C-alpha cells in the first residue's frame with residue numbers, strides 16, 4: 020500500500036477519535052442535546068471502508084454514526100454544529116447526532132432505529148442500478164441489527180438483484196448490554212451470507228489494513244455488477260453503549276484486552292517501526308487535528324440554534 024494511503028488511514032482514524040473525545044467532553048458540559056453513542060475503538064471499520072469509496076458513492080449509517088460521517092468526508096465544523104443542535108450544522112441542527120446526513124458527500128443518514136439502514140442501502144443500490152450509474156453503497160450496521168428482519172429482507176433483495184452494496188457488520192460483541200452469544204448461535208455473522216448466496220467474510224475489524232483490503236475487493240465486485248458482499252468486522256466499543264452506560268456487564272479484563280488491540284495505536288506502531296511515520300510527524304498530525312477540532316468547537320458553540328418557527332421546515336423532502 021502506498022505510504023500516502025497509510026498516512027491517510029492513520030490521520031482519519033485519529034481525527035474521528037480526537038473529535039469524539041471532544042464530543043464526550045462537551046456532553047459533560049451539557050452542550051449536546053439528547054444522548055451520544057461513541058465510536059471509539061471501531062474507527063478502523065469506517066475508515067477502511069470509506070477510503071475505498073468515491074465522493075459520489077453512498078453510505079448508510081447507524082446511531083453510532085460520527086465516525087462514518089467523518090470517514091466519508093464530512094467537515095468537522097458542520098458535524099460538530101449538528102451534534103450540538105446548531106443552525107449551521109449539516110441538517111440545520113434538526114438531526115443531531117443520531118440523524119445527521121449530508122447528501123452532497125453521499126452520506127444518506129444516521130438512524131436511531133436499529134437495522135433500519137439496511138433496506139435503505141438496498142434502495143440506494145437499486146437506484147444506482149436503475150440509473151445505470153456505477154455508484155456503490157456501503158451499509159454499516161451492528162451485530163444486534165443483524166438479528167432484525169430488515170437484515171434478511173434487505174440483503175436477500177440486494178442479492179437476487181445483484182445490487183452494488185457492501186453490507187458491513189460492525190460486530191462489537193454487544194447490542195446494548197446483550198452479548199452476541201446470548202442473541203445468536205453462530206460466532207461468525209458472515210456465515211449468514213450463505214443464506215443469500217453472496218460472499219461473506221469475517222475479518223479483524225481493528226486492523227484497518229484488513230478492512231481496507233476486504234472493502235477494496237467488495238467494491239470491485241459491486242462496481243463490476245457482481246452484487247453485494249457481507250463483511251463482518253470484529254471490533255469492540257471502548258466505551259459504554261451510550262453516554263449513560265457505565266457498561267458494568269462486561270467481564271473483568273475484557274476492555275483492557277481490547278485496548279491492547281486499539282486500531283489507531285496498532286497502525287501507529289506499525290508505521291513507526293517501518294519508518295513510514297516519525298515521532299515528530301505523529302506529534303504534528305495530532306496537533307493539526309486537535310487544532311481543527313478546537314476550531315470546529317468554536318464554530319459550533321458560537322453558532323445560533325435554529326429558530327422555533329423553522330421547526331417544520333425541511334422536515335419532508
Ligand SMILES: Cc1ncc(C[n+]2csc(CCOP(=O)(O)OP(=O)(O)O)c2C)c(N)n1
Pocket residue numbers: 081082083131132133134160161162163164165189191193194195260
Ligand atoms: C428497532 C429498534 N429496537 C431497539 C432499539 C434500542 N436500541 C438502540 S441501540 C441498540 C443496540 C444495537 O446494537 P448493535 O446493532 O449491535 O449496534 P451497536 O450499538 O453495538 O453499535 C438497541 C437495542 C432501537 N433503537 N431500535
Ligand SMILES: [Mg+2]
Pocket residue numbers: 161162163189190191192193194195
Ligand atoms: Mg453491537
